[in-house]
Amino acid sequence: MRFQFKTSYDQDIRLFRDRVSASWYGLLAVAALALPVMLSEYYVGETTWVFIYAIGGISLMVLVGYTGLVSLGHAAFLGIGAYAHAFFLQHGMPWVVSLVLAVLITTASGLVVGLPALRMTGIYLAIATLAFAVIIQEVFSRWESVTHGFAGMPVAKPVIFGVPFEDDRSFYYLCLLFLVLALWLTRNLLRSPTGRAWIAIRDSEIAAQSMGVNLAIYKSMAFAYSAALMGLTGALFAHKIAYLAPDIFTILLSIQFLLLVIVGGLGSLHGAVFGAIFVALLPPVIAILRDSIPDSMADAASTTGIAAIGVVGELIGNFLKKPGVEAGIFGLILVLVILLEPLGIYGRWLKIRLFFSTFPMYKAATFKRQKSYMRSERLR
Amino acid sequence: MLIYKATELVNFAQGDLLMLGAFVAYMAVVWWGLDYWAAFAIAVVTIGAFGALLDKLVLRQVIGQPQFAVVMLTIGLGAMFRTFASVTWGSEIYTLPTPFGGVTQVGGVTLSHQYLSIIIGTLILCGALYAFFNHTRLGVAMQATSQNQLAAYYMGIPVKMIFSLIWAISAGVAAAAGVLLAPVTLIDINMGLAVALKAFAAAVLGGFGSIPGALVGGIVIGLIELYAGATLPDGFKDTAPYIVLLVMLAVRPQGLFGMMTRKKV
Numbered sequence: 001m002r003f004q005f006k007t008s009y010d011q012d013i014r015l016f017r018d019r020v021s022a023s024w025y026g027l028l029a030v031a032a033l034a035l036p037v038m039l040s041e042y043y044v045g046e047t048t049w050v051f052i053y054a055i056g057g058i059s060l061m062v063l064v065g066y067t068g069l070v071s072l073g074h075a076a077f078l079g080i081g082a083y084a085h086a087f088f089l090q091h092g093m094p095w096v097v098s099l100v101l102a103v104l105i106t107t108a109s110g111l112v113v114g115l116p117a118l119r120m121t122g123i124y125l126a127i128a129t130l131a132f133a134v135i136i137q138e139v140f141s142r143w144e145s146v147t148h149g150f151a152g153m154p155v156a157k158p159v160i161f162g163v164p165f166e167d168d169r170s171f172y173y174l175c176l177l178f179l180v181l182a183l184w185l186t187r188n189l190l191r192s193p194t195g196r197a198w199i200a201i202r203d204s205e206i207a208a209q210s211m212g213v214n215l216a217i218y219k220s221m222a223f224a225y226s227a228a229l230m231g232l233t234g235a236l237f238a239h240k241i242a243y244l245a246p247d248i249f250t251i252l253l254s255i256q257f258l259l260l261v262i263v264g265g266l267g268s269l270h271g272a273v274f275g276a277i278f279v280a281l282l283p284p285v286i287a288i289l290r291d292s293i294p295d296s297m298a299d300a301a302s303t304t305g306i307a308a309i310g311v312v313g314e315l316i317g318n319f320l321k322k323p324g325v326e327a328g329i330f331g332l333i334l335v336l337v338i339l340l341e342p343l344g345i346y347g348r349w350l351k352i353r354l355f356f357s358t359f360p361m362y363k364a365a366t367f368k369r370q371k372s373y374m375r376s377e378r379l380r
Numbered sequence: 381m382l383i384y385k386a387t388e389l390v391n392f393a394q395g396d397l398l399m400l401g402a403f404v405a406y407m408a409v410v411w412w413g414l415d416y417w418a419a420f421a422i423a424v425v426t427i428g429a430f431g432a433l434l435d436k437l438v439l440r441q442v443i444g445q446p447q448f449a450v451v452m453l454t455i456g457l458g459a460m461f462r463t464f465a466s467v468t469w470g471s472e473i474y475t476l477p478t479p480f481g482g483v484t485q486v487g488g489v490t491l492s493h494q495y496l497s498i499i500i501g502t503l504i505l506c507g508a509l510y511a512f513f514n515h516t517r518l519g520v521a522m523q524a525t526s527q528n529q530l531a532a533y534y535m536g537i538p539v540k541m542i543f544s545l546i547w548a549i550s551a552g553v554a555a556a557a558g559v560l561l562a563p564v565t566l567i568d569i570n571m572g573l574a575v576a577l578k579a580f581a582a583a584v585l586g587g588f589g590s591i592p593g594a595l596v597g598g599i600v601i602g603l604i605e606l607y608a609g610a611t612l613p614d615g616f617k618d619t620a621p622y623i624v625l626l627v628m629l630a631v632r633p634q635g636l637f638g639m640m641t642r643k644k645v
């Protein structure tokens with residue numbers, strides 16, 4: 001059992017909790033650096049997706065998990081970043097300038113959405129962002145001089161200061177770099193007064209305001225920062241996907257990002273990364289299962305001689321092949337996570353860790369949450 | 381068009397329940413050869429029962445958790461329903477035969493009976509709901525429950541049962557709307573999503589928690605869409621309602637008829 005004695009307030013806001021955890025993160029970094037050498041090209045590509053989703057996850061985590069503002073329209077920011085970056089690249093801008101411009105444009109759009117958001121909370125905000133996403137999606141498909149509409153828009157491979165990032169492995173390192181930067185920047189923001197103000201707003205707007213937090217400024221900051229990160233994600237996303245079309249940036253994608261932060265665990269940066277691993281790797285896993293389940297169950301049927309196993313395998317395979325099943329599986333997981341583990345994967349990890357570090361003394365009630373039965377906004 | 385919320389339960393699966401309702405009615409009419417009205421009743425009752433079941437199994441678990449949990453839960457459920465529908469009925473587009481043929485001339489305006497049936501159906505539905513929520517003991521109990529569950533429970537209201545009822549009614553209304561809409565929009569698995577988005581726009585425009593507001597909001601959204609389609613360039617027809625919605629939310633977030641005050645401490 002490890003005790004943690006705090007001798008100064010600074011201990012609460014250090015970048016790493018202690019030497020032990022810092023060295024664990026160092027180990028993780030080494031593993032991430034060594035990964036492309038050990039894996040095949042395909043898996044390196046999938047891991048790159050994890051990184052891109054993780055940056056997006058951090059973006060949404062800041063907004064949903066830390067500031068308590070629900071956005072159903074993050075795919076729009078992603079799209080704006082992606083299209084802006086692709087557009088500037090096409091017009092011959094250097095990569096870095098193009099990226100910065102894309103992020104700036106996304107930030108500006110985030111501020112535009114954030115302004116009405118200052119007066120809204122909860123469900124109204126979700127609907128406003130949803131409406132924004134619908135409008136932006138329509139803009140993508142109609143503004144053909146910039147986005148090329150449904151004809152699609154090819155995105156060149158990144159070339160930074162004359163160094164080309166042609167293959168999947170070099171792009172992996174680029175995404176890793178940006179992920180680490182995003183994590184570091186966000187962590188620093190969160191342990192600064194800004195981050196504490198965000199958390200205060202999440203927990204109680206009224207209390208935060210009473211303590212002197214300027215709601216308008218901090219909410220717009222959260223929106224702008226989140227949009228900026230999403231713009232960065234969009235730029236990387238554009239390179240990864242190589243071909244932009246308006247029907248990529250649908251509500252489904254926004255919901256996927258929400259799923260990411262919820263499954264990962266609201267209110268933790270670890271959660272954003274865990275959720276990204278989950279969301280990015282689920283489609284390939286479903287694809288693999290789709291092919292392997294009928295085969296392996298057919299094998300089992302022929303070895304055991306029970307025909308029913310083969311039939312069931314065939315049924316599962318056919319079910320997974322149907323269009324739109326993926327969305328349903330995402331939905332199912334979302335429902336199960338909210339019902340069974342509202343704190344997400346990271347919450348479960350904390351519980352397991354606490355269980356072992358306090359071994360015989362673990363109490364389930366430690367994580368019990370306050371319930372509120374009064375939720376009306378209409379107080380007449 | 382629809383959405384009634386005296387309950388402050390925001391249901392993102394509403395559109396998908398609507399879609400399910402339309403499919404049930406389609407099955408009843410085309411596969412089992414039933415009468416349109418029988419199919420209507422079957423759809424409303426099945427989906428209503430389904431709503432109550434949903435409440436029992438799923439939504440009751442999140443009572444007392446932030447509203448956000450309910451929102452995400454219904455989004456997840458909606459995705460599941462769509463998958464279920466696409467697996468069961470495929471992605472073809474169906475048409476629901478109705479007894480409303482012909483057209484009527486009303487003061488020089490030609491109205492097809494199908495649209496008339498939708499208008500009348502909506503008016504009856506909204507009127508009935510309005511009367512129910514404001515003038516019956518049960519309706520008032522539901523409003524009380526949605527405002528403060530604990531206080532309602534102390535007053536002797538069976539909160540759990542009320543919740544099941546709320547979900548049953550809400551699902552049933554969605555199904556009824558689905559059946560009414562089916563002849564016009566045709567039935568496919570995505571019909572719910574489009575309608576639900578517009579319904580949200582209508583609900584917000586009119587103000588949540590106000591049934592006449594929802595009706596007015598719906599009419600306004602419909603008119604905006606029509607005029608935008610007629611006068612503005614292509615593409616504005618679908619986005620104009622949302623643009624109005626955004627402006628509306630920025631200027632007057634409580635909606636036209638809604639009321640919203642800050643919590644006082």
